Amino acid sequence: MKVIEELENQFSKIAAILGDKSRSIILWNLLDGRAYTATELAASANISLQSASNHLKKMTSANLLTVEKQGRHRYFKLANNEVAQVIESMASLISIDKDYKKIKSPQLNDFTYARTCYDHLAGKLGVKLTTSLLDNEIIKISGKEYAVTEFGEEWFHKIGVDIHSIQQKKRSFAHQCLDWSERKHHIAGALGASLLELMIEKDWIRKKANSREVFITSTGKIELKNRLNLEI
Structure with missing residues (x-):
């Protein structure tokens, strides 16, 4: 029973993340397979950099995105092909x-x-x-x-x-x-x-x-x- 409840909680968490308009726009733009900075993704979703950073943190924590640091910038991309297929x-x-x-x-x-x-x-x-x-x-x-x-x-x-x-x-x-x-x-x-x-x-x-x-x-x-x- 606890296992089922945990699965339901995890499913609800992912559904809530995907259901947000700004996050869904960011995910849609990442379907090209490339990595983007928070600034670029904020512009694509027409939101502030601070708001985009919060959204990206949630999606990274949920293993929907991965982040890679290069120089002064951090680049975000879809975690894997399975995430892309869902989107x-x-x-x-x-x-x-x-x-x-x-x-x-x-x-x-x-x-x-x-x-x-x-x-x-x-x-x-x-x-x-x-x-x-x-x-x-x-x-x-x-x-x-x-x-x-x-x-x-x-x-x-x-x-x-x-x-x-x-x-x-x-x-x-x-x-x-x-x-x-x-x-x-x-x-x-x-x-x-x-x-x-x-x-x-x-x-x-x-x-x-x-x-x-x-x-x-x-x-x-x-x-x-x-x-x-x-x-x-």
Whole structure:
């Protein structure tokens, strides 16, 4: 009984932290996977530095954020991929109407089309890429996870992704992440992060300055067409 009460107390504590408007804005802005100072996060939430510092202290104590000191500055970022997944999943409630019956799709724009979700690709492009990987039997669904097929291992090897090395990392290999704008899953975890890193390195996609938005290059369109028969 005491164990259940403790779990309920911990859950209520986390829910209260996530429920604050200023803290939720800070968490949303940290979804780009980068670290920011308290001053930068205060500006993003339109609150005072003192208020931001109090919020950051609470989130750090709750293990939602980590902080790293470099020189005179302290930089805050999301504690791990699991926290990012929770924040992104919460956004799927944004477009529910007042009767909680019909879900409205957010209007398509540059942000909903292609963006990063912590350390992996999201938006319409992220979902289309994941769907194409499934259709080409490069990956397959296994519960709430994705598994790479035998053919998929060869495919990833050809583009420069070492599946065996990724599997050794101490984190989720590849799991379903519900895309808040598409209402479908895109691929997250170590494999999703490696795909995003490779696509940026090979100039298939480029990040927009000071934004989570990304855009696909002409090279990227050609490569995705040739390798996955994916029209962008």
